[in-house]
Amino acid sequence: MSTTYDVRIHQIGVYKGKRTTTYNVRWTVAQKRLREGFRVKALADSFRAELVTAARRGEAFDVDSGLPVSMRREQRVMSWYEFACAFVDMKWPRAAATTRRTNAEALTAASAALFTTDRGKPDDKLIRAALCRWGFNTNRRNDPNQPPEIAATLRWIERHTQPISALAKPEVLRPVLDGLTVRLDGQPYAPSVVNRRRKILSTAMEYAVERKLLPKNPVPALKWTAPKSVHAVDRRSVANPVQARTLLAAVGTQQRSGPRLVAFFGCLYFAAMRPEEAVALAKHNLSLPAEGWGELTIDTAEPHAGKEWTDSGANRDRRQLKQRARGETRTVPCPPELTALLHSHIRQFGTAADGRLFTGERNGQELPKLTIVRAWQRARAEVFTPEVAATPLAGTPYDLRHAAVSTWLNGGVPAVTVAEWAGHSVEVLLKIYAKCLDGEAVTVRQRVEAALGHRQG
Structure with a gap:
């Protein structure tokens, strides 16, 4: 640790933004300008007072962090791997199985840029498998039945990762963020994946601050541009009613599982259910007459996560509805x-x-995700020409839900009602499906022509 007595502490600067005011404590250590922002003036005054007190009693300051040695000592030295495991363990009990897996994937991608050496380094694929499926899995990290190559890889990682404090340096943090954007083969991840991983890393840094391992979260301060995410549904993926019905009929011809999946896909298209909601649909959720209009009461979702991430050991995690409280x-x-x-x-x-409606072929077992995907891919290949199959049209089963919501909106169902049926807020609904609304351009042009005095003929 490099220290210095060349310290100057300046007056608190005030920045008034449109929404908030920030009180910046400013000081210089060995000609290095530092700043710490606070939303509350009292906290800024307190932090500045600690710096002034340390400087007056002749205490040395750490050049890297800019903090007095006494404050620096309060921050534990912990390796990135040890910290990431602690973060996973903290999140694990209350996290959904899919969130557990997503956290592990993000932390695994971040780890690639935090090794201290390449000497004796295992294969990159082996490192990712060891971290994502074992090291960053609370239930499996200390499993005595770990394959020998996994255990050896985790031991190497434990000995050769940088301290968590190193992430306070931009030259260390930037490669970590860059690593979140690419696959092992160098191909880029989708912007939505990158942004989700960046949020997870930022949340982890907040936890490091809470544990006094970092003085502040370094992610927001770094000038790093994340790829722009596209939130709106691609209208090219939305099937019209004729296409949707043709695909449903084709599903019924796919042996052996196709016939038992027609109604499943029908729930996605005619009721805009999410696949994890349709999987959990049971007989008690149905309120149906012999024919005509009925009602479905959706109360549970069973997203596929993989048995290593669930508490039950099943591939699907039984959860409340998305963005809803338990029991809603x-x-x-x-x-x-x-x-x-x-x-x-x-x-x-x-x-x-x-009482579940949709099960696998084997004696009422859970409906496998792979069975769903394969049946849809085969039906799509049967119905579409190769040229159409190469487009995004109905590319995934989830696109049936998009088609349902788009059909409702274009059919004149009020957005508030559609949002309620689909389980969205109105704001999110219109943001996602803005490009799927037909006829608006024609109506707007007619209004412009009328305003310009053109006769409607």
């Missing part, structure tokens, strides 16, 4: 076509012991 439900109208599909499904395949 939402009711969706069931059109006559979907009513008929559901009745037909129950007559042909029955239900599981717990």
Whole structure:
């Protein structure tokens, strides 16, 4: 640790933004200008007073952090790997299984730029597998049945990662953020993935501040531009009613699982259900007449995460609805076509012991994600020409939900009602589906022509 007595502490600077005021404590250590921002003036005064007191009693300041040695000692020296494991363990009990997996993937990508040496370094693929599936998994990290190569890789990582304090340096943090953007083969991740990982890293840095391992979160201060995310649905992926019905019919011809998935995909298209909601649909959720309009009460979601991430050991994690509190439900109208599909499904395949409608072929077991994906891909290949199949049109089962919501909006259903049925806020709904609204351009042009005095003929 390099120290100096060349310290000057300046007056607090005040920055008044549009929404908040920031009080900046400014000081110089060995000609290096430093600044710490606070939202509350009292906190800024307190921090500055600590610096002044340390300087007056002749205490040395650490050149790297800019802090007095006494304050620097309060920050534990912890390696990145040790810290990342602690962060995972802190989040684990309250996190959904899919969130656990996403956290592990983000921390694994960040770790690639934080090794202290290449000497004896295992293969990059082995490192990622060891970190993502074992090191950053609370339940599996200390599993005595770890494969020998995984255990050896984790031991190497534990000995050769930089301290968490190194992330306070821009020259260390920048490569970490850059590493979040690319795959092992050098291909870029989708902007949404990059931004999600950056948020996870920033949350981890906040935890480091809480643990007094860092003086402040270094991520927001770094001038690093994240790729822009596209939130709106690509209208090219949205199937029209004829295309959707043709695809559903094609699913029914895919052996062996196709026939038992027609109603499942029908729930996505006719009721705009998310796949994890349709998987959890049970007989008690149905309020159906013999024919005609009915209602579906959705109360549970079972997203696929992988059995190593769930508490139950099942591949799917049983959760509350997305963006809803535990116990909340939402009711969706069931059109006559979907009513008929559901009745037909129950007559042909029955239900599981717990009442679930959609199961795998093996004695009522959970519906595998791979079965869903394969049936959809085969149906799509059967219906579409190679040229159409190469486009995003109905590229994934989730696109059926997009088609449902787009159809409702274009059919004149009020946005408030559509948002309620789909489980969105109105703001998010219009943001996501803005490009899928048909007819608006024609209406707007007609209004402009009328304003200009053109006769409507």
